[in-house]
Amino acid sequence: MTRRTQQERREATVAKLVDATISAIVELGYHRTSVQAICGRAGLSVGAMFRQFDSRLDLVVAAVEEVVARHLAHFREHLAALAAEEDVITASLRFLRQATGSPLTHVLREVLIAARTEQELRSRVRPTIHRYYSAIFADAEHAGVLAPLPPEHRENVVHMMVHLFSGEALITGVDPRPEQAEAQLQLARRMLLTLAGTD
Amino acid sequence: MTRRTQQERREATVAKLVDATISAIVELGYHRTSVQAICGRAGLSVGAMFRQFDSRLDLVVAAVEEVVARHLAHFREHLAALAAEEDVITASLRFLRQATGSPLTHVLREVLIAARTEQELRSRVRPTIHRYYSAIFADAEHAGVLAPLPPEHRENVVHMMVHLFSGEALITGVDPRPEQAEAQLQLARRMLLTLAGTD
DNA sequence: TCACATAGGAAGTGATCGTTTCCTTACTGG
DNA sequence: CCAGTAAGGAAACGATCACTTCCTATGTGA
CATH class of the missing domain: 1.10.357 (Tetracycline Repressor; domain 2)
Incomplete structure (x- = not known):
């Protein structure tokens, strides 16, 4: 397991979430881009997303x-x-x-x-x-x-x-x-x- | 109570539903225009809508x-x-x-x-x-x-x-x-x- | 007038929504 | 190395979604 600082971990998941949100909107449209659809694409849990962002x-x-x-x-x-x-x-x-x-x-x-x-x-x-x-x-x-x-x-x-x-x-x-x-x-x-x- | 034929009743509710759908999309946008939002505006029940249309x-x-x-x-x-x-x-x-x-x-x-x-x-x-x-x-x-x-x-x-x-x-x-x-x-x-x- | 067909409403169905809670895992400062 | 903090995941929350069931009300054909 590669050792990363908290900041690196955080920034990596934020980047994954933003990327996943972009591609989800491209493929599903804004209104069908659910939090679970985003997290599924990002390979993260819903809880992880809500730690980094207060809301969808x-x-x-x-x-x-x-x-x-x-x-x-x-x-x-x-x-x-x-x-x-x-x-x-x-x-x-x-x-x-x-x-x-x-x-x-x-x-x-x-x-x-x-x-x-x-x-x-x-x-x-x-x-x-x-x-x-x-x-x-x-x-x-x-x-x-x-x-x-x-x-x-x-x-x-x-x-x-x-x-x-x-x-x-x-x-x-x-x-x-x-x-x-x-x-x-x-x-x-x-x-x-x-x-x-x-x- | 005014007497109307079945066809008149039907056409009147279809018109009400279409009008309500248009104004709902104008006010709420496509993705927030729910069946219940439409029927509420039309003054009709959800069941009435689904009798006239097979789906949203x-x-x-x-x-x-x-x-x-x-x-x-x-x-x-x-x-x-x-x-x-x-x-x-x-x-x-x-x-x-x-x-x-x-x-x-x-x-x-x-x-x-x-x-x-x-x-x-x-x-x-x-x-x-x-x-x-x-x-x-x-x-x-x-x-x-x-x-x-x-x-x-x-x-x-x-x-x-x-x-x-x-x-x-x-x-x-x-x-x-x-x-x-x-x-x-x-x-x-x-x-x-x-x-x-x-x- | 009356059996029948059609229209409208009330109350549910399971699924999915955004969000929260709580627990485990990973890093940090000393 | 270890107590404390921050990050990530599992499961559940109530609300709302599209849609169904079933009952009542209204119009229809004879």
């Missing part, structure tokens, strides 16, 4: 923060390469659409929907979501992928594209239309290019 | 169909007036955003999210959602509000705008940003106008 809600909030952190890290990983692309806009749109449709991002949509009708969840995740929106623009700006666009519209354009792909991901889960999605990406590209050209 | 899922599917029917009716009500507006695009965008953010539409997003991870719900609502997407474009086309746009892009533009406002409605429930939303609507307007002009 606390664990979900921690999972959302982890998802946002991973998602932003994923952005930063690829932004430099995107800025160097010949057609920055097309490459960035394609990357953003892929990222916004990823399993990780489904967690955010699950929680956002649930938060609409659950007051405490809403107030707990609001700062994290707000930070996410600010960071996603700041990172894109810093990497230079927004250079073709007029400065005063950059933030709104980024958030519009996030909304566009989020809305697309909503129906893709039920009735995917790959050809339309590709055509719509090309249309978005044209719109952004004309916006880049007119100012 | 059947009732939810019926509610989704009703929501789509009402939403499309709401479109058709206003499309004629929109087509007569001076600035058709701006008026239509504003109307679509308002409609896509309405309580009724929250029901669709709740169910779409749940359907991603619930196989039977997904296969049951898919045809309805598909019809909804087709009808929303067909109605807009028929009313003439898409006249400024090149024909080959009209359907994709309509669906892109639905996605844009759906994605916006997702975060609006947690962290509303009214000024950005207005600026983004103006940006969308500009993009559609240039698209209308270039072809």
Whole structure:
């Protein structure tokens, strides 16, 4: 048996629980992600979970923060390469659409929907979501992928594209239309290019 | 006591149950809309509900169909007036955003999210959602509000705008940003106008 | 009018939910 | 090495879930 400090043990189980919560929400959805489903995936008992988190809600909030952190890290990983692309806009749109449709991002949509009708969840995740929106623009700006666009519209354009792909991901889960999605990406590209050209 | 036929009685309670399901999902969200919450709102017993619907899922599917029917009716009500507006695009965008953010539409997003991870719900609502997407474009086309746009892009533009406002409605429930939303609507307007002009 | 069929309600079913209690195991400071 | 503390697990808590049973009330066809 490897000897570990209390802090190491604690941090390892917290990490296992957060990971299990994320994958449970991805596979089961927010409302079917029970404490027992989480602990089963984590290989831990229910009692162990409640020693580290006061409630299921606390664990979900921690999972959302982890998802946002991973998602932003994923952005930063690829932004430099995107800025160097010949057609920055097309490459960035394609990357953003892929990222916004990823399993990780489904967690955010699950929680956002649930938060609409659950007051405490809403107030707990609001700062994290707000930070996410600010960071996603700041990172894109810093990497230079927004250079073709007029400065005063950059933030709104980024958030519009996030909304566009989020809305697309909503129906893709039920009735995917790959050809339309590709055509719509090309249309978005044209719109952004004309916006880049007119100012 | 007013005398009613069995069919009238039956249809009245089905209507009450569907109405109650819609408002319950609006207020509680999909996963907290229990059979007892529905029947409480409908002023009916649980037994009465299970006489008309074999399962909770059947009732939810019926509610989704009703929501789509009402939403499309709401479109058709206003499309004629929109087509007569001076600035058709701006008026239509504003109307679509308002409609896509309405309580009724929250029901669709709740169910779409749940359907991603619930196989039977997904296969049951898919045809309805598909019809909804087709009808929303067909109605807009028929009313003439898409006249400024090149024909080959009209359907994709309509669906892109639905996605844009759906994605916006997702975060609006947690962290509303009214000024950005207005600026983004103006940006969308500009993009559609240039698209209308270039072809 | 009356046997029959259908609709609605009351009270349960077992299963599962989030959470707690209590006990055992693992680490810590001296 | 050992008393004290912190972490993890087993089992149970009441509440609530979707759903069933069974009874009463109401409409139907003859």
